Amino acid sequence: MALPSFLQLTLDLFGGNAAPVVDASNQAAGQQNIAGAATENVAITVSITAVASPPAEPLESVMRPAAFAHPRANREARLGDSIVAFEMRRGKRKTIGFSVGADGLTVSAPRWVPLYEIDKAVQEKSRWIVAKLQEARERQSKLESNRIEWKDGTLVPFLGEQVIVVIDSRHAYTSSPHAASSRGLKADAQAQLHTDAQALPGVPRLTLHISLPQDASPERIRDAVQAWLMRQAKRIFEERLNLYAPQLKVQWTKLSLSSAGTRWGTAKSDGSIRLNWRLIHFRMSVIDYVVVHELSHLRVMDHSPRFWSTVESIMPDYAALRGQLKDDAIPRWE
Ligand SMILES: [Zn+2]
Numbered sequence: 001m002a003l004p005s006f007l008q009l010t011l012d013l014f015g016g017n018a019a020p021v022v023d024a025s026n027q028a029a030g031q032q033n034i035a036g037a038a039t040e041n042v043a044i045t046v047s048i049t050a051v052a053s054p055p056a057e058p059l060e061s062v063m064r065p066a067a068f069a070h071p072r073a074n075r076e077a078r079l080g081d082s083i084v085a086f087e088m089r090r091g092k093r094k095t096i097g098f099s100v101g102a103d104g105l106t107v108s109a110p111r112w113v114p115l116y117e118i119d120k121a122v123q124e125k126s127r128w129i130v131a132k133l134q135e136a137r138e139r140q141s142k143l144e145s146n147r148i149e150w151k152d153g154t155l156v157p158f159l160g161e162q163v164i165v166v167i168d169s170r171h172a173y174t175s176s177p178h179a180a181s182s183r184g185l186k187a188d189a190q191a192q193l194h195t196d197a198q199a200l201p202g203v204p205r206l207t208l209h210i211s212l213p214q215d216a217s218p219e220r221i222r223d224a225v226q227a228w229l230m231r232q233a234k235r236i237f238e239e240r241l242n243l244y245a246p247q248l249k250v251q252w253t254k255l256s257l258s259s260a261g262t263r264w265g266t267a268k269s270d271g272s273i274r275l276n277w278r279l280i281h282f283r284m285s286v287i288d289y290v291v292v293h294e295l296s297h298l299r300v301m302d303h304s305p306r307f308w309s310t311v312e313s314i315m316p317d318y319a320a321l322r323g324q325l326k327d328d329a330i331p332r333w334e
């Protein structure tokens with residue numbers, strides 16, 4: 001009969017020290033513990049919990065474990081100190097597979113694999129799973145903290161420096177709901193960058209004065225800041241293209257700005273270059289890396305060793321700069 005070995009296996013997974021509560025005086029503690037036990041050991045199938053209840057533990061000694069829950073979770077496991085509710089999918093496949101995404105853990109298993117084997121595989125993979133879940137959570141909270149609150153005094157990164165957004169209602173009479181998207185001189189009057197040379201170390205020395213009424217909506221503030229950043233991006237990218245094109249002996253023909261969610265840059269053999277305007281958040285040397293990268297494509301249209309040595313000929317430290325181009329380093333724009 002397969003059941004006894006199955007029992008042994010499942011108990012081993014929990015350290016093998018699970019003993020049934022037999023002492024009647026422990027009854028109250030045992031009952032108190034039911035809720036905690038249920039969440040702790042759900043991975044044990046019903047037949048197990050019926051046979052061997054987990055040891056009674058004083059509630060105060062039970063640390064609240066870290067919980068990771070997939071929104072479509074249909075099974076749970078305790079992995080070290082963490083309770084992981086995961087999505088289990090059955091399908092046509094030969095092995096048990098694990099994936100950790102923004103939602104959490106998904107376990108894919110062949111239809112014929114019994115549940116206890118899946119639980120065992122989850123336990124065996126527990127270090128990897130918990131590390132990946134923690135990474136995903138850290139990344140998510142970093143993204144959250146990067147969300148800009150569009151109001152007076154908010155900080156926006158520009159060329160690697162923090163810029164304080166100042167809502168300047170003194171000039172608000174020049175604005176209209178569509179002003180932020182207008183172009184040319186009038187738009188330039190909408191936003192002005194000021195530098196405070198006297199700023200204390202560690203205090204942002206740049207302020208961006210936006211001509212809007214004090215009660216302007218967050219969307220209007222965002223649009224005004226974005227319009228200004230995009231104008232700066234266009235101006236600075238052109239300047240950098242003109243600086244590096246002669247060094248690489250290439251000719252660029254047209255610059256267009258792309259938006260968030262796409263790549264940092266692309267180059268076509270006709271000499272047209274697309275750069276993501278959000279590069280303007282990074283310091284100049286990182287922007288320069290992308291500019292040199294795209295210009296180098298006008299000489300070598302692939303990522304072969306010849307391409308990278310072209311980049312390196314202009315920018316020996318390109319690898320370090322490339323490493324700083326992480327999209328989670330820039331704020332969310334919504
Ligand atoms: Zn490339």
